[in-house]
Amino acid sequence: MSTISEKELSDYRSEAAAWFAENTIADPGFMLPLTFMEVGTDQQFNFLRDWQNKVYEAGYLGAAWPKEYGGGGLDQKFQTIATEEMAKANGPIMLNAIGLNWAGPLILDMGTDEERKRYIKGILSAEDIWCQGFSEPENGSDLGNAQTKAVRDGDDWVLNGSKIWTTQGNYAKYMILLARTNPDAPNKYAGLSFFLSPMQVDGIETVPIRKLTGEYGFTQTFFTDARIPGESLMGKEGEGWLVAMRTLEYERGVKGGQPGGYVMRASDPFEIVELARKATRGGKPALEDPVIKDQLIQLMIEARSLQLNSKRGHIQPLVQDKPASLALSSKLMATEFMRRLNEFAITLQGQRGAYYVGEPDAYDEGLWQRAYLNSFSATIGGGTSQIQRNIIGEHVLGLPKS
Amino acid sequence: MSKKATIGFSEEQAQLLEVATTFCRDKSPIEKVRSLLEDERGYDDAIWTEMAELGWLAIAVPEEFGGIGLGMAEVVPVVEQMGRAMMAGPFVSTTLAAQAILVGGTDDQKQKYLADLCAGTKATLALSEPHGDWDLGHVECTAERTGDTLKLSGRKTFVENAETAELLLVSLSLNGAPALVVIERSSLPEGALRREVVIDETRRSYQVTLDGVEVSADGLLDPALTAAALAHVDLCASLLLSAEMCGAAMSCIDYTIDYLQTRKQFGKKIGSYQALKHPIVDAHVGYEQARSHLYCAAFNFTQQGEGEAATRIAKAQAGDALSFAADRAIQFHGGFGFTYDCDAQLYRRRSLWCENQFGDAAYQRAKLADLLL
Numbered sequence: 001m002s003t004i005s006e007k008e009l010s011d012y013r014s015e016a017a018a019w020f021a022e023n024t025i026a027d028p029g030f031m032l033p034l035t036f037m038e039v040g041t042d043q044q045f046n047f048l049r050d051w052q053n054k055v056y057e058a059g060y061l062g063a064a065w066p067k068e069y070g071g072g073g074l075d076q077k078f079q080t081i082a083t084e085e086m087a088k089a090n091g092p093i094m095l096n097a098i099g100l101n102w103a104g105p106l107i108l109d110m111g112t113d114e115e116r117k118r119y120i121k122g123i124l125s126a127e128d129i130w131c132q133g134f135s136e137p138e139n140g141s142d143l144g145n146a147q148t149k150a151v152r153d154g155d156d157w158v159l160n161g162s163k164i165w166t167t168q169g170n171y172a173k174y175m176i177l178l179a180r181t182n183p184d185a186p187n188k189y190a191g192l193s194f195f196l197s198p199m200q201v202d203g204i205e206t207v208p209i210r211k212l213t214g215e216y217g218f219t220q221t222f223f224t225d226a227r228i229p230g231e232s233l234m235g236k237e238g239e240g241w242l243v244a245m246r247t248l249e250y251e252r253g254v255k256g257g258q259p260g261g262y263v264m265r266a267s268d269p270f271e272i273v274e275l276a277r278k279a280t281r282g283g284k285p286a287l288e289d290p291v292i293k294d295q296l297i298q299l300m301i302e303a304r305s306l307q308l309n310s311k312r313g314h315i316q317p318l319v320q321d322k323p324a325s326l327a328l329s330s331k332l333m334a335t336e337f338m339r340r341l342n343e344f345a346i347t348l349q350g351q352r353g354a355y356y357v358g359e360p361d362a363y364d365e366g367l368w369q370r371a372y373l374n375s376f377s378a379t380i381g382g383g384t385s386q387i388q389r390n391i392i393g394e395h396v397l398g399l400p401k402s
Numbered sequence: 403m404s405k406k407a408t409i410g411f412s413e414e415q416a417q418l419l420e421v422a423t424t425f426c427r428d429k430s431p432i433e434k435v436r437s438l439l440e441d442e443r444g445y446d447d448a449i450w451t452e453m454a455e456l457g458w459l460a461i462a463v464p465e466e467f468g469g470i471g472l473g474m475a476e477v478v479p480v481v482e483q484m485g486r487a488m489m490a491g492p493f494v495s496t497t498l499a500a501q502a503i504l505v506g507g508t509d510d511q512k513q514k515y516l517a518d519l520c521a522g523t524k525a526t527l528a529l530s531e532p533h534g535d536w537d538l539g540h541v542e543c544t545a546e547r548t549g550d551t552l553k554l555s556g557r558k559t560f561v562e563n564a565e566t567a568e569l570l571l572v573s574l575s576l577n578g579a580p581a582l583v584v585i586e587r588s589s590l591p592e593g594a595l596r597r598e599v600v601i602d603e604t605r606r607s608y609q610v611t612l613d614g615v616e617v618s619a620d621g622l623l624d625p626a627l628t629a630a631a632l633a634h635v636d637l638c639a640s641l642l643l644s645a646e647m648c649g650a651a652m653s654c655i656d657y658t659i660d661y662l663q664t665r666k667q668f669g670k671k672i673g674s675y676q677a678l679k680h681p682i683v684d685a686h687v688g689y690e691q692a693r694s695h696l697y698c699a700a701f702n703f704t705q706q707g708e709g710e711a712a713t714r715i716a717k718a719q720a721g722d723a724l725s726f727a728a729d730r731a732i733q734f735h736g737g738f739g740f741t742y743d744c745d746a747q748l749y750r751r752r753s754l755w756c757e758n759q760f761g762d763a764a765y766q767r768a769k770l771a772d773l774l775l
Contacts, residue, residue: 273775293762293771300774301695301715301767304407308542315411317419318697321652328689389680396658397686399673 004075016082017060026249031357031365033217035264036097037167038379040215045171048095052126055261060086060260062095065108071259079260086261095261098167098374099123099130102250103176103196103362104389105257110235110243115196117120119174124259131172131199133163133179133221134244141165141387143191144241147224150179155298157181157195159203159223161262165381169206169219172199178244181237192240195232195256202226213357213373224260251382266338267371269302275363279349295344302337309333327395332388342372405711408702414472419479421456426487430572432745435488435604440587443566444606445491454522463500474501474638475700478645482696485649487661488748490604492524492563499525499584500569501638506582506623515569516582526571527635528558528610536761538573538580538632542610545574545581550619552583556613559757560772564595564608572612573632580628584621591615602755604748615621625704630746637710638715639760641699647720647756651689651727654749658682658731665736678734685727692716692723711773716765724753725763 003251028047033039039048055061061166065071072078094100104123107115122128125381139145148161159179166175177195185191203226206219233241249255276287276296312318313326345368346353357366380386393399429449438444453459461476463469484493500519502510519525529538529752543556554574561754564570564587572583579661590610598607659682662673672678676684697717703709731746732739 104551137501146492243472290768290771293775296775297767297770301719301770302691304698304715305654305691305719307407308667308698309690310406311409312694312697315697317408318411318693319417325686325690329690333687333691386680388682390676392683392686393673393679397655397682399659399662399682400671401681402674402679 004077009077009081010288012084013081013249016060016085017057017088019060020085020091023054023058024089024091026090031367032092033365034371035374035377036093036094036095037381038374039095039168039171039217039218040217045095048092049126049129051092052261055086055091055094055338056384057124060169061100061318062125063263065114065259066305069108069116069347070124072148083260084215084263088385093265093380094261094263095168096123096126096129097114097126098132098172098176099114099174100261101258101263102132102247103130103174104249104259105250105255106176106243107196107234109247109257117232119196120360122173128151128173129168129171129223131169131175133166133175133177135163135165135381137162137164137220141384143244144176144192146192148177148179149183150181150193150195151176152181152230153238154353157226157230157232159197159228161223162219163221163223164209166206166219166221167217169221170208175199175221176247177238181240189241190238192238193237194234194243195228195234196234197228200353201228211374231264238327250311258391267341267345267368269296269303269341272296272299273339274370275345278363279352281350282364288349292348299341299344301335303341306330306334306337322396325392326390328392328396335375338374338377339379342368342375346372408697408701409698411697411706412475414476414714415479415700418458418461418476418482420456421441422480422483423486425452425456426489428487428489430484432488435490435748437472438490439603442606443491444563444604446480446535449489450491450493450524451522453491454681457520458493458609459496459500459522460520462497463504463516467504467512468520474641474703476740477488478641478696481645488604488650488652488653488752490606492526492740493525493561494639494646496524496636497642498639499569500526500572502527502582502631502635503584503623504632505634505644506625507584511621511623513549519569523569524563524567524664526562526564526567526568527639527652528561528564528572529635529724530560532559532560534559536569536765537750538636539629541573541575543572543574545576545583547576550620552617552622554617556614558610559598560600560610561608561610563598563606564610565606572610574612576622576625579625580632581625582623582628582631584590584623585615585617585618589615589617600669600750600755604752605755618753636760637682637713638704640711640766641703643756644696644699644713644716644720647724647753648689648693648751649694650752650756651685651720651724654724654746655682655686655689657745657749658685658734660725660739661735663665672734681730682734685723685730687724688719688723692719695719707773711770714761714766714770714773717761718763720755721753721763721766725757729754 039045059072063072063079064076067073081193148159175197177197180191182191203224205222207289208216209218271352277285279286281289309326355362357370425712460469461472462474465471501513545552545554570585574581594611596609600607665672695716702712728749735744735746738744
């Protein structure tokens with residue numbers, strides 16, 4: 001690979017900064033979701049789909065994905081810069097999270113050339129929204145026990161069953177689907193297969209789920225004799241668990257290959273400092289209260305822990321004792337941190353902590369209250385924190401299975 | 403402090419980490435640590451000589467003064483591995499004394515002392531006093547100058563390895579302002595030292611009574627640099643205590659895991675119970691965070707402002723991590739954990755020492771609040 005000069009990179013950065021400064025819409029006039037799991041209205045959806053498409057067309061998303069499939073074909077360094085500038089400009093999130101961060105890298109990694117040509121560009125442009133069909137109503141943490149059935153019938157597969165917590169399910173054109181193709185397999189894992197399934201077919205119905213916030217963003221998906229083409233099978237029949245595990249590596253951030261941008265915006269402890277200036281205790285800013293200062297500093301330290309752990313993960317001599325440790329701990333740490341951070345932000349507000357979104361007197365439009373309730377999506381989804389502790393205990397520390 | 407934390411690791415750090423890991427594991431198995439608990443000196447002098455020969459005492463001293471010319475960042479992996487093996491001895495106190503002289507000493511003093519300290523002359527710090535304040539500027543011991551002589555009075559506490567150190571770096575109030583003086587232990591009268599009973603039995607700590615002691619004013623560090631030297635020693639000490647605590651947390655957690663993997667109750671290995679599994683995972687995750695902050699502090703140590711914040715964070719996190727890991731280590735060993743024979747007590751006692759030297763976690767966070775909020 002030809003070496004990239006510092007000047008090329010800094011020129012690229014200036015261009016990206018200028019583009020985001022010009023094109024980022026700070027306030028569309030309605031509340032934007034902080035994460036891809038909080039897209040609850042058509043208004044939000046349409047705005048974010050246009051935004052992702054615009055970023056992609058400008059070359060700042062998928063810049064390092066292969067050109068032949070719709071990417072920019074550049075070195076990863078360029079995409080990293082573009083994402084940094086997007087964040088600096090406070091740009092909204094990328095909408096098509098499942099497609100961008102899980103399905104896309106998976107298809108580039110394990111898919112056929114045909115699959116790459118068919119799916120990648122639509123993922124980047126947000127033309128084709130993707131969703132994920134892993135969890136089931138009766139099988140949340142125990143993913144390997146998935147019971148949704150796929151039965152071969154001629155050239156097709158016929159699906160029956162139900163998936164739950166399908167993010168953007170009502171908007172999706174495709175689903176990455178884990179389904180049981182052989183109920184008599186020697187073990188539960190060997191009976192599973194992985195599909196890149198179309199969603200707009202007869203027999204697939206999505207029903208919105210109302211979240212604890214009162215908003216929407218997830219659906220339950222019902223399959224009733226839904227017929228999908230034979231070519232929807234990804235990889236080999238009976239190898240679905242392996243493909244699903246690879247997908248989870250992308251989901252948990254263990255494996256790279258994502259196209260850039262971000263699909264969640266974290267609350268920033270430095271923003272809480274501003275909140276602590278506004279809120280009062282004993283006639284003075286809460287920020288002057290020594291107990292509050294102590295807790296704020298603790299949270300700022302933990303925010304740095306997350307950054308530093310991911311950086312230390314790349315320094316081999318400093319991770320050799322337990323090599324999988326940092327990668328496997330990051331989901332637990334990051335999601336529990338966000339939950340506590342948002343919770344603290346509410347307690348900071350004094351009596352006004354009891355206000356909620358919609359109340360004109362709520363601090364920051366009630367954003368912290370809503371973010372706290374939404375934060376459970378991450379401490380529960382993708383393997384609960386309790387399951388994460390089992391995984392770390394067993395796979396990192398070598399403790400016996402529970 | 404910048405919003406983006408950075409971390410890096412030098413080739414030299416990597417080499418020292420590797421060598422120190424093996425050295426400390428081989429030289430300080432737990433049986434040896436235990437046998438030294440009863441020993442008056444508290445450490446093995448032959449190992450001290452080997453460490454000096456390895457050049458470890460010279461790591462952070464510039465070449466012009468007989469050192470190797472690296473920095474505190476390179477001392478960190480060595481001390482981390484010493485902590486992991488629960489080693490004792492005057493390595494840290496000697497390193498800190500050298501740093502004080504390096505920053506606060508006159509050219510003559512640097513020439514006179516640093517090469518010797520690099521070669522294995524033992525030294526220690528006498529900064530604490532009975533009031534127990536972590537603020538190193540709070541000095542009540544006094545020095546009165548008459549000609550070339552300083553007449554000292556007061557009492558210093560928590561002076562590590564004073565019995566075997568040849569040099570003591572003492573803080574004193576001179577004309578109402580803090581001053582630092584290098585004195586030779588041989589200048590102390592009979593009975594000036596009293597061994598303190600401290601919670602960490604691997605350590606040797608002394609009180610030094612200075613009343614009536616007269617020393618040469620040649621030992622007085624540059625008064626213009628006293629504040630800088632004290633601030634530097636404060637941060638160096640916090641950095642190395644963080645390293646020691648991180649290392650101790652690592653082995654404390656491993657020690658506990660070993661028990662959870664072997665001990666059976668109700669027909670099952672106790673590590674399969676989530677009531678034990680989940681908290682030990684939390685201890686491990688806490689340790690991982692602390693270690694990231696430790697090497698961030700090492701990497702940024704010389705950066706103005708950034709170094710202090712990163713170091714105070716490291717001290718706070720390492721203290722909390724080891725304290726939790728060692729506390730749970732006692733509990734998770736059950737009845738055995740309540741005995742002297744269980745090593746969990748060694749870790750908990752060590753953490754209580756380390757946390758309470760140079761400021762505990764809450765103190766560090768209060769300092770950080772002043773720096774960051």
